Amino acid sequence: MNIQIGxxxxxxxxxxxxAILSQMDGVQxxxxxxxSIDKAEKLAAKFDGAKGYSHIEDMLDANELDAVYICVPPGAHGEIERELVHRSIPFFxxxxxxxxxxxxxxxxxxxQQKSLITSVGYHFRYTESVQLVKKMMSACTSGITLGQWMGTMPGVDWWKNQRISGGQFxxxxxxxxxxxxxVCGEIDEVYAMFGTSATAEKDPSITVADVGTVNMELKNGTVANIANTCLLPPPMSRTGMTFYTDQGTIDWSPSRLDVNFEGTQSKFSDSMNPYQTESEAFLHAVRTGDSSRILSxxxxxxxxxxxxxxxxxxxxKGIPIILRDDNEG
Incomplete structure (x- = not known):
């Protein structure tokens, strides 16, 4: 029986x-x-047997769906998920x-009240390289971790709007x-500084910060800094993390993993598509009820x-924020 997807x-x-789902066995x-109906029908035409809708209720009323994928701008979340939870439909x-x-x-x-199966698209967790980093870090004492996402301004209008996108971070x-x-554990405290360096001067419609740096303290004593910018000219970019430990360094990026432990260097490259792996894990849960393969x-x-x-x-606010344990989830 095919899993029916919206x-x-x-x-x-x-x-x-x-495109990934359409190539998977047992998925329709x-x-x-x-x-808009025009946008929906245009995308639906790319997949055999799919039909377009302009309202979530209409789509769900007309189809007995086993699961739904939600791929909308950050500011559009809420109504869609509420309707799926109400109907007890698993979603990615x-x-x-x-x-x-x-x-x-x-x-x-x-x-949580419905015990509904969900998955969230943090696809890097599903890479072989991140799994290797997680295993290595479990045998190390971590000192400091430095992360970065340096790139250019995405070419969609909603991304530039703080109210709709939430900003780069x-x-x-x-x-x-x-x-x-x-990889390293939960975060206790953050202290951030964001700024507008150049992009807003060139385009007054931009309301997101284009530079930022965030210091963090973890529960296990590790400290970290994650910085980002979206002002680089395309196609320049640099994304990754460097872990400094008592055994050496681990340098990860989406394209490679370099390890230098006690003078011995090694390199590793991923061979699997993490987007496919995360969907396989989610759909396995939908079929069987076993969500153990879902990593987020x-x-x-x-x-x-x-x-x-x-x-x-x-x-x-210009102040550190403490993330205390609470009962929120």
Whole structure:
């Protein structure tokens, strides 16, 4: 029996996930939901048997879906997830979970009450290289970790709008924050500084910071710094993390892994597509109820989202923000 899939969002990631799903055995894309019927039908035409809709309720009323992929801008989260939770339909959602904490917090409570299967698109967790880093770090004493996401301004209008995107640290650099948590453990305190260096002068419609740096203290005593910028000219970019430990250094990026332990150097490259691996894990859970292969569910992703939102709060207020243990999820 084929798993019947709906996709919400007609941008690059809606198509990206759809292209992967359409090549998987036992999966059928039945419906696409967009902000307009024209956009939805245009994307639906790329997948055999799919139909376009302009409202989530219409899509769900017309189809018996086993799971839904949510690929929308950060500011569009809330209504879509609430409707899926109400109907007890498992969903995969692209990061981040929103632009603030209130909507994800309320959704998390509802998700947990339903014991609903969820997965969040922190795809780096599914790479072989990150799994290797996690294993090596478990045998080390970590000192300091430095992370970065340095690039150019994405060419979509919503990304430039702080209200819709949440800014670079919440929308993009969240991947690096998530890897820090996944590899090194939970974060106790953040102190951030964001600024506008050049982009707003060239384009007054830009309301996001174009530079930022965030210091963090982890529960295990590790300290970390994660910096980002979106002012580089295309196609320049530099993304990755360097872990400094009592055994040497681990230097990770999406394209390679370099390890220098006690004078012995080694290199590693990934061979698998992490986007496919994360979907395989999610769909396995939908089929069987076994969610053990999902490496980031909504609860876990909410912990990453708390950190990125705290960084924005810290930069806005100019003070450190302490992330105390609480009962929120």
């Amino acid at each position: 996709i919400v969002g007609t941008g690059n990631f809606g198509y990206h996930h759809g 894309i039945r419906s696409i939901c967009g902000t 959602v692209e990061k981040p979970l929103g632009v603030d904490l209130e909507t994800p917090r309320n959704l998390l409570t509802a998700i 919440i929308e993009q650099t969240t991947h690096i924050v998530d890897l820090l948590r996944y 569910d909504y609860h876990d992703a909410y912990q990453t989202h708390r950190v990125t939102c705290a960084a924005l709060e810290s930069a806005t």
